[in-house]
Amino acid sequence: xxxxxxxxxxxxxxxxxxxxxxxxxxxxxxxxxxxxxxxxxxxxxxxxxxxxxxxxxxxxxxxxxxxxxxxxxxxxxxxxxxxxxxxxxxxxxxxxxxxxxxxxxxxxxxxxxxxxxxxxxxxxxxxxxxxxxxxxxxxxxxxxxxxxxxxxxxxxxxxxxxxxxxxxxxxxxxxxxxxxxxxxxxxxxxxxx
Amino acid sequence: xxxxxxxxxxxxxxxxxxxxxxxxxxxxxxxxxxxxxxxxxxxxxxxxxxxxxxxxxxxxxxxxxxxxxxxxxxxxxxxxxxxxxxxxxxxxxxxxxxxxxxxxxxxxxxxxxxxxxxxxxxxxxxxxxxxxxxxxxxxxxxxxxxxxxxxxxxxxxxxxxxxxxxxxxxxxxxxxxxxxxxxxxxxxxxxxxxxxxxxxxx
Numbered sequence: 488x489x490x491x492x493x494x495x496x497x498x499x500x501x502x503x504x505x506x507x508x509x510x511x512x513x514x515x516x517x518x519x520x521x522x523x524x525x526x527x528x529x530x531x532x533x534x535x536x537x538x539x540x541x542x543x544x545x546x547x548x549x550x551x552x553x554x555x556x557x558x559x560x561x562x563x564x565x566x567x568x569x570x571x572x573x574x575x576x577x578x579x580x581x582x583x584x585x586x587x588x589x590x591x592x593x594x595x596x597x598x599x600x601x602x603x604x605x606x607x608x609x610x611x612x613x614x615x616x617x618x619x620x621x622x623x624x625x626x627x628x629x630x631x632x633x634x635x636x637x638x639x640x641x642x643x644x645x646x647x648x649x650x651x652x653x654x655x656x657x658x659x660x661x662x663x664x665x666x667x668x669x670x671x672x673x674x675x676x677x678x679x680x
Numbered sequence: 681x682x683x684x685x686x687x688x689x690x691x692x693x694x695x696x697x698x699x700x701x702x703x704x705x706x707x708x709x710x711x712x713x714x715x716x717x718x719x720x721x722x723x724x725x726x727x728x729x730x731x732x733x734x735x736x737x738x739x740x741x742x743x744x745x746x747x748x749x750x751x752x753x754x755x756x757x758x759x760x761x762x763x764x765x766x767x768x769x770x771x772x773x774x775x776x777x778x779x780x781x782x783x784x785x786x787x788x789x790x791x792x793x794x795x796x797x798x799x800x801x802x803x804x805x806x807x808x809x810x811x812x813x814x815x816x817x818x819x820x821x822x823x824x825x826x827x828x829x830x831x832x833x834x835x836x837x838x839x840x841x842x843x844x845x846x847x848x849x850x851x852x853x854x855x856x857x858x859x860x861x862x863x864x865x866x867x868x869x870x871x872x873x874x875x876x877x878x879x880x881x882x
Contacts, residue, residue, distance in 0.1 A: 502864075509860040512708075513834060514683035515841045515852075521689055529700050538707040542874075543866045545711045546816040547835040551809050557714070557728045561706050561735045568736065570697045573743030577692040580747060 500536055508536050512544075682840065687751040695742050702742075706735055709752060713759045720763035724805070730766050734759040812873055819869040823862055830855055831862035 504527065510516070511524045527533050538558070687708075693701035710731065717730045738758050745754060820828060826848070833839045833847060841859075845852045 505864065506856065506860040509863055510841070510856045511686065512683065513841065513859070514686050515856065516686065524686075525689065525693060525701070528704055534700075534704065534707065537704060539867055539870075540863055541708050542711070543816075543863050543870065544835045546812060546870070547820065547831065547866070549813075550711055550715050551813065556710060557731050558703070558706050558710050560728070561710070561732050562703050564732060564736050565699055565702060565706075565739055568739055570699065571695055571739070571742050572697050574692060574695045575743060576688065576695055576745060576747035580688075580692075 500532055504533065505536055508533060509540055512537060512540055684750050688747050691742070691745060691747060691751055694739075695745070702739055705751065705755075709755055710735070712752070713755060716756055716759050717763050720760075720767060724802070726766070730762050731759070733766075734762040737762060808873070812870065815869050815873060816866055819866040823865060827858045827862040827865070830858035834859050 507524070507527065511520070511528075516524055528537055687705065690701045690705050694705070713734055714727055714731045717727050717734070721727050721730055734755065738755050741758070745751075820831075823831070829848060830844055833844045834841075839847065841852050841855045844855045844859075848855065
């Protein structure tokens with residue numbers, strides 16, 4: 488890009504176009520102007536203006552002007568590259584916007600009365616879910632207590648049974664088995680062996 | 681909207697096959713990238729090589745850029761990686777800048793440290809750069825106070841037009857006009873210095 492074109496091109500652009508480019512490069516651009524801006528900046532003279540204004544800005548910021556710009560050689564190298572067709576950023580942005588719009592759009596369409604009903608329904612839903620969750624938690628607590636109670640009962644039953652068994656053994660030892668006691672010891676000894 | 685939104689629009693158009701949109705990003709960021717690369721690489725020819733490599737790598741990697749980060753942080757990171765790879769490649773000369781590690785921490789987004797290009801340039805190029813800087817300073821001093829304030833708030837402080845309007849207590853349309861007139865006045869002074877084919881600034 489020869490700089491002679493800066494004089495013959497960008498310098499002779501209508502001031503209104505240059506002012507537009509000046510504010511567009513600062514992000515002062517309405518959504519409906521974006522297509523116009525891109526169409527304007529696709530023209531060579533307007534691109535020089537864009538480059539020149541950024542150059543001025545860099546100089547004001549104290550970025551020392553380089554010995555030579557390399558945009559021309561970069562442009563030539565990019566021209567030799569295969570054209571990219573991968574609109575990932577636009578897809579990601581549109582998907583995010585779609586998600587936001589779906590929610591807020593639905594809210595907008597409801598109107599004031601609809602929004603009030605939606606709010607009331609949301610509060611009711613939260614209350615209902617909260618109640619269900621609370622009841623579930625209480626039921627869970629009761630179930631957690633039940634095994635402990637059962638364990639206590641079983642322990643008491645076990646104690647009674649042991650006492651009964653002990654009493655039974657004592658009485659059995661004293662009365663009913665007295666006649667066969669002499670045969671029991673060897674039998675027990677055989678079992679243990 | 682901010683200028684980041686404009687960058688995003690240009691990236692999206694470049695991803696959709698519009699190479700001219702990518703060229704507008706190159707025209708906007710090439711000097712900043714050159715400046716960043718100059719912190720690592722001394723020779724001006726090598727600076728241009730690494731800068732070009734950074735933009736080509738960025739172009740090839742465009743399909744992976746989703747726009748979660750700003751374009752300039754992305755291209756600066758690529759440029760830093762290119763410069764480091766260049767320095768670590770066999771047969772390359774490493775310039776031991778003492779501030780190298782410190783500079784790396786900010787992701788290359790500040791330019792306070794005035795190292796690099798001045799050392800890299802030839803005497804003629806250095807003289808030309810000095811002449812341009814002096815011309816810009818003179819042009820800034822010659823500006824009416826309100827124009828100088830508006831363009832300073834925009835270019836140096838980075839304020840939006842709304843913020844400048846609030847700070848200067850004037851309508852936003854006046855801010856647009858003041859910034860544009862300031863840029864025009866400076867560009868008019870610079871054009872005679874830039875108007876030769878040998879001295880390509882972009």
